[in-house]
Amino acid sequence: MAESTSTESVSEVMAELAALEDPKMRAVNEKHGDDHGVNLTKLRALAKRLKTQQDLARELWRTGDTAARLLALLICRPKAFEPDELDAMMREARAPKVQDWLVNYAVKKNPHAEELRLTWLADPDPVVASAGWALTADRVVKKPEGLDLPGLLDVIEAQMKAAPDRLQWAMNTCLADIGIEHPDHRPRALDIGERLEVLKDYPTSPGCTSPFAPIWITEIVRRQQEK
CATH class of the missing domain: 1.25.40 (Serine Threonine Protein Phosphatase 5, Tetratricopeptide repeat)
Incomplete structure (x- = not known):
């Protein structure tokens, strides 16, 4: 994914995520411990538009919001994380889907x-x-x-x-x-x-x-x- 020069703010991205929220999907996801209701296909489409943005990814992660953290893992630059940063992220990641994506999309690609x-x-x-x-x-x-x-x-x-x-x-x-x-x-x-x-x-x-x-x-x- 190419590096983006987008100036979209965290608040703007969070508003987009909120607009994608589906209560029925949240109910299904919560049965698996994942507290979000965003269709993952739509989440990936948003990530594709935003492209790679490491700073934005870190800011989205810090919100603590599950959908925002999933998006962060799609737009991050895996090799840019230090090991102690990834260790802290793993300990903060509550939702199973976030933990899985953190391992597969960030840690596995990190030196x-x-x-x-x-x-x-x-x-x-x-x-x-x-x-x-x-x-x-x-x-x-x-x-x-x-x-x-x-x-x-x-x-x-x-x-x-x-x-x-x-x-x-x-x-x-x-x-x-x-x-x-x-x-x-x-x-x-x-x-x-x-x-x-x-x-x-x-x-x-x-x-x-x-x-x-x-x-x-x-x-x-x-x-x-x-x-």
Whole structure:
């Protein structure tokens, strides 16, 4: 996204966000812990018009408003954040959607991502730790060199069953990714999933793959082998 020279103020952007607010969408989002009612397609269209504006992104983040923070993450320059700034943002981010976008749209593209991954993995706050596991799952898929996969499976086996929801979900994703991407570790990943039964009964829409790790791993591997 190109850098913009727009002079649109925070108050003007907040007014635009308020105009996009849909009470019915807010009601749906609030069931998932996300306190905003802005259609994400319309939010992305607004971000496309604003283009990259790091200063505006920081100001929007400081409002504390969930929709404004989501917009901020779409128009920010990820490499411009210092690690302590991203760490503070993660601890301030309340809404699950904001936390997810912060990891995917800012932290993963930041040169300090690995430093933050290691810091967050060991954090006592389960939400912050879940971000560390999300970054770890990303590395399992894209850059596994240097990761201690047996060690990660040890931690998952010992801690995932009792972990709070968001941390449990992130650890389960990492478990599935290890099983999918690394055949040598697949039998153990499947065994851990079967024994712990995490997300075994998670409601899954027709046509979607269950997040229960043994089903997830088996289905994705089957698709890969059919290609």
